[in-house]
Amino acid sequence: MNVDLFDFDLPGERIALRPAAPRDAARMLVVDADGMRDRVVSDLPDALRSGDLLVFNDTRVIPARLEGTRGQARIGATLHKREGPRRWRAFVRNAKRLREGDVIDFGAGVTAGVDAREEDGSLALDFLGDEPVELLLERAGQMPLPPYIAGKRATDARDRDDYQTMFAREAGAVAAPTAALHFTPDLLARLEAAGIAHATLTLHVGAGTFLPVKAEDTDDHRMHAEWGRIDAATADRLNAIRARGGRVIAVGTTSLRLIESATGEDDLVRPFEGDTRIFITPGYRFRGIDGLMTNFHLPRSTLFMLISALMGLEGMQAAYAHAIEHGYRFYSYGDASLLLPGAAR
Template sequence: MRVDLFDFDLPPERIALRPARPRDSARLLLATGTEALEDRIVCDLPALLRAGDVLVFNDTRVIPAQLEGRRGEARIGATLHKRVDLRRWQAFVRNAKRLRAGDVIDFAAGVQASAEARGDDGSWTLAFLGEEAVEVLLHRAGQMPLPPYIAGKRPTDAQDQSDYQTMFAARDGAVAAPTAALHFTPDLIAALDAAGVARETLTLHVGAGTFLPVKAEDTADHRMHAEWGTIDAATADRLNAARAAGGRIIAVGTTSLRLLESAAGDDGVVRPFSGDTAIFITPGYRFKAIDGLMTNFHLPKSTLFMLVSALMGLERMQAVYGHAIANDYRFYSYGDSSLLLP
């Protein structure tokens, strides 16, 4: 499909620079089949779901993956996006034309990394030097990797350390938050429990590739960056049992959805999964594992807008986004949310 079919005009003032407070007071746009759109708020969620439904959250935790350093006199910026092994990460590098294989980059607080090799996608493999665990080094030298559409408008600050983590964050490895889950609070979870809505967690370590624009003119020519994820056998069994009993599987965020779809067979059964996924979902895709999606509002011509268009239909999502823009919904990572039930 032509990528320009997924373009739309978004006024800059619709981009949220801070989350709603409390988190579950954010707006929620309900789109069910072909029914009229409904303007709700996130804390209405227990009334919009049914007993027996299952919300599936991503429990990845964002690491301080944004690094600033020098190679000689050259300033070098690095955003880690995928772990290779205990000491090596793939990274998108700013001012990469000043970098050669074998160069050592000096980051803050005495943290150093050797530039090993440049990949076909332009990213670099960085090997962190020394004996300390890379996690320790990142917490000493790194910053929270806010999306460019926020970081370009204001600096990262101490508030982002908590704002850009979900309440489910448990497993270090993401360089971008699974932002749909940012709206959840203990009070909302208690209300969902009381309504009989179950929840499960999986892990997909979100990479910085999620922010990259689609540069190809046709979706068939776009290459997705791989991300690592896992679903254990017990979780897969509970999801399959819930669906067999008539419950709906509602992915909280596109990251949860993509891993569930990667783990499901054509029979709709979710199986244990551990490894990389580079699944790219566009209109025409047949969903196997999920019955709905809670997600924020995405960038024009992004792979994520393509995904929601695959779920609901492009014309329907154009109407949803048109309504959201006209009614002052807040967009992107810190913005409002939608509940999509095809």
């Protein structure tokens, strides 16, 4: 499909620079077969059915943005995929000043050697020394806010909490699964009281999620890889929910992509561990999920293509036009949408 079909104009003032407070006070646009309704996230127990199950991504964002030097050159690096105990693939600013074998000094006693360059322009960085890389990043790294936020304000201490979900447990993401940022312990308790259960899986979100689609046709786009895991108990639970007539609602496109990667043509979810490059565009048949809660995405992005596959391109164009007209806040710290291909109630 032509990538231009997924373009739209977004006024700059619609991009959220801070999350709603409290988190579940964010607005939520419900889109289903009955149309569109303006709600707030705290209304979620009333927007779903008893017997439904929400699936969260329990990945934890690491402070993956680093600033350093190589000689007199200033170098910026954003880690995006772990390749070994001390080796990370990174997108690097001023990479033209680097050659294989160079050492970057990130300060605070943190250094890394430069290795192979990939076709996407990223470099492999091998962190030097004996300390765990996690400790090095805590000492020298900053939270990797998306470029559309970081380009408008500096990262600060608030982002250490704001850019982490309440489910964050498995360290390894360099971008937050932002739909889950809206959840609070109180909201989760209210959902459970309404008969709406939840489960978790792990997908370490990479910085590639923010890369624009540069190809003119979706067939020519090379999707980035991300590592994920669904254990056997979780797979069995998702299958049991659907067998009982409940719906599996992915919270975030990361949860959705991993579930779909683990689901066979027989619509059964199986245990999964490894990389996924799944790229979902209109025409795809969803096999493992029945709905999606997600934030509002960038134009021409793989994520806008994914939701267009779920709800139809015209439906999403109409929903986004409504959201822009009615002042919804977009992107990682923005408002939410609840997308249900069937009627909500």
